[in-house]
Amino acid sequence: MRLSNYFLPTLRDNPKDAQIVSHRYMLRAGMIQQASAGIYSWLPMGVRVLKKIEQIVREEQNNAGAQEILMPTIQSADLWKESGRYEDYGKELLRITDRHERDMLYGPTNEEQITEIFRSHVKSYRTLPLSLYHIQWKFRDEVRPRFGVMRGREFLMKDAYSFDLNYDDAIKSYNKMFIAYLKTYARMGLKVIPMAADSGPIGGDMSHEFIILADTGESEVFYQKNWFEVNKLDENVDIEGDLQPLVNSYLSCYAATDEKHDLDNCSLAAEDLVATRGIEVGHIFYFGTKYSDALRARVAGKDGNESSVHMGSYGVGVSRLVGAIIEANHDEKGIVWPESVTPFRVGLVNIKIDDRECLEASENFYTKLQLAGVDVLYDDRDERTGAKLANMDLIGLPWQIIVGPRGLKAGVVEIKNRRTGVLEECSIDQVMTKFRD
């Protein structure tokens, strides 16, 4: 993509009202624009990251055997009256009346709707286990939306739902998602700790939040100092195998959100306990038959007897992750994207566009990199060198190729690793070898 044609409205100065770094950088890097309180438009650079995160989430859901569906954003209030949540949910539920005066709502979550789909079609244990997920916009009418996409009102969520015949099978489904979540976050380069958590308005007995450690986190969290040394995810873990020992080993390391933290139950010495802040990027629940009882989603077992299906639900905040990844990956100059979610892999900067050799070499790189399948953003604009380089640092692509007249005379260009800041001189052939893989 040529930057001269690309809609990338970066800002030089920090926008007022943006309190946290991810919000500031997303605005400054031209990724989002506020539409109204807690509601954002995603500009081209933002959409690219959002779609990459969405795709990683999708692939790991598919790998875990969940099947993608897509439920609508607008739901009838009837099912919510059946489950009892229509009154319980409070003012965060955006209630809507349609032209025929029917009560509707903008779904903040989909337990009722998925249970309705399930009960319409599944009558027998033979269809179980079943896991369905969708990636869809949700709305929660937060009283005070803030922190950009981290606590917005309209947000993109992946929510999965599992259906099993009994408790034991339901825990197997829960464990599968538990590990799938760890794999998902690992692919995004995030260090995430699963922590026992309260279930809130979803309900149920067991629930874990997946927490990124970040000073700007919304809640206080506590964990065993050597947590990440003890728990190393094996990427090749067999998701179809018995995952209970693995899940147990994760959970045997102390980690808790402030709601669940209890010094009396924590046997760690003070120096082995870390208190810091965290950002929730996922939340999974086992709630048994709460919704299947209320909505009469029942299946016949092997013996022919009917019972309520056991359910769990599993959420990943897809749009929130864009902010959370920035909270965990930035410096004073801007964003530092992990390769797996970066909007472009390489930024190509021609620092002297009126120099014929610079122009030729840059155009040549641009063509060759594209042919090699490398996503490249090419700054071909007539701007000051300092502004162009600062802009590249701000938007945070992992690699920069800097083409200048002095280097070209010696047959080299500079390659900058955005994360380490290390500059290296490369010949043209070396550049292509480095990125063509």
Added chain:
Amino acid sequence: MRLSNYFLPTLRDNPKDAQIVSHRYMLRAGMIQQASAGIYSWLPMGVRVLKKIEQIVREEQNNAGAQEILMPTIQSADLWKESGRYEDYGKELLRITDRHERDMLYGPTNEEQITEIFRSHVKSYRTLPLSLYHIQWKFRDEVRPRFGVMRGREFLMKDAYSFDLNYDDAIKSYNKMFIAYLKTYARMGLKVIPMAADSGPIGGDMSHEFIILADTGESEVFYQKNWFEVNKLDENVDIEGDLQPLVNSYLSCYAATDEKHDLDNCSLAAEDLVATRGIEVGHIFYFGTKYSDALRARVAGKDGNESSVHMGSYGVGVSRLVGAIIEANHDEKGIVWPESVTPFRVGLVNIKIDDRECLEASENFYTKLQLAGVDVLYDDRDERTGAKLANMDLIGLPWQIIVGPRGLKAGVVEIKNRRTGVLEECSIDQVMTKFRD
């Protein structure tokens, strides 16, 4: 995908209330489920088709130089009051009041919101031409939703918006989209005629609808009998070139919706004019400065003088296309998917699962086809042969591989082309050669 694990709730009988064939088949083939009036959940088979159509639309928008963004579903009413459409739009606009008593709405279209994004960032002709698009759910509160996803209330639409300095440039952008649309529909195997149309609530002077011919179409259309012979799209047309002659040649062939049809202005002999019904699958508009005047979206020209930017908007009904493609591709047994949008390319049917050789051969095909990158749906269920074959015909995958004991004894399986109905005997090697490409 193994059908024994796949959530594909097909129905043997025609559902009541489904008046048109696409609605009936989408319900029967387990693609969708009604959530409430005019609002549908997409089940796994439906999502696959929806995503394929979305991706074709996306690629052709990108090829035409449009950049993907993503605007939210919920908009503040303020901008609509500024444009004057808040009162004009009538009851189809879903009006919402949030917890702070602010007037919001579920966007039925996004002219105001995109103009707000544009005016926040673009001040100079140097950023032009600019085309932005998004693929997002919309809501129109139809008084009488019907025909399944063809006239739903919540629907997925691609809407693009072009910004140009003056009329001439705006027409160039319009022509680009005109041709991009023809390429988009051609990739879906659809025969589409662009027809002059009324602008309706979008407004403006020039507008074309893209119409699929189908007996079940919602409106009457008229066209020159030899239209498709005269107009053959060259897939390699240069979208950056001068497209006016090409657009003129399309438009010089008579075609009009009933709103625009005028026998007095139609010089065709009666026998050269076809009157039939059509389904609108796209609608493009040039409306000049209607919104940029109202919202003061102004740019400085080369001479430094400011003027209102010239705009167009361009819609494709993505979810509606799923129904429209079925209207144009079905027979009495079910759907007949074009290869480009089919949920799976191949259906593999083991007609005798308790026969060891059938099982081995089927499992072998399943593994090999997957390794070769072929999307295959494998019917490994314990069902009657007749039911399995009828089911495959209903869901309409382009190719069926039918594995039975008699054929295997002779070293062959049957390959069925769903569209032609032709059955052909193939050896195992021939099968793999046929699909591995």
